[in-house]
Amino acid sequence: MPFIFKIIEEESIDSILPLIQKLNNNQVLDTILRQRFVEMFSQNYECAGLFKNEELIGVCGLWFCTRHYSGRSVEVDHVFIDEKYRGQRLGKLFFEWIYNYTKNKGFEAIELNTYVSNHGSHKFYFNEGFKILGYHFLKKM
Template sequence: MKVIELTTINEMLDQIETIRFLYPNMTVEKYKHFLSEMVPHNYTQIAVFENEVCLGITGCWSATKLWTGKYLEIDNFVVNPEHRSKGIGKILADYVEKKANEIGCSSIVLDAFTGNFGAHRFYYNQGYAPKGFHFVKILDQSKMTT
């Protein structure tokens, strides 16, 4: 297995089938549009490959907030269902942590939907813990992917 950091929109677009495990209705057009807005804001993706097949992928970006200083945010963490429980998620999480340390982050943050108990268990096992609530007020459901 090899871990590759994807930094261009085209590299990320090539992995849309893996993203579709999380967002089955994601179109190429919508994905490209979102990426074109995200990449200029430090967004990259980390992918685990075996024989040129993407087994898992996560997005991440760094930013700074008053409460934490520089941090790295995990976004859209997905492992191909046929390859779950094989350590792919741990490989991704370890790479993200290494990257966060290398760029001088104080912390790593992420959102996990309240009903996604499998993700909660995974993140607890990786040393993450809830710090607060991420409140959402939906203004236009039709603009959302989920």
């Protein structure tokens, strides 16, 4: 059964929310999460989707910007593949699609953050050729 990768349009925000809720363990109310995504779509953000038939089984945010140290870069955000589909090399295929998509848009670097406790993702990203550049800090105001 073929898998399809494509950009999810802003009108389909509601299709993204269930997977993002799983990623965040339902820590944010749906109404707040939806409002945040509406705002994100207005800020150089795109959401890539991984589909099996018509079912959305994976998502990944893409933030486009130019940085002084890396040039035109894409920050990959909230990568999530539904548990039922893990272990099938779909993450590798998803990132190959992301590399091609962003390179064709003229971007030259990809950055990402991952939670310190997510050891499986660390191994994946190292295998993809990512290097640790620094630490990500957060302070809620």
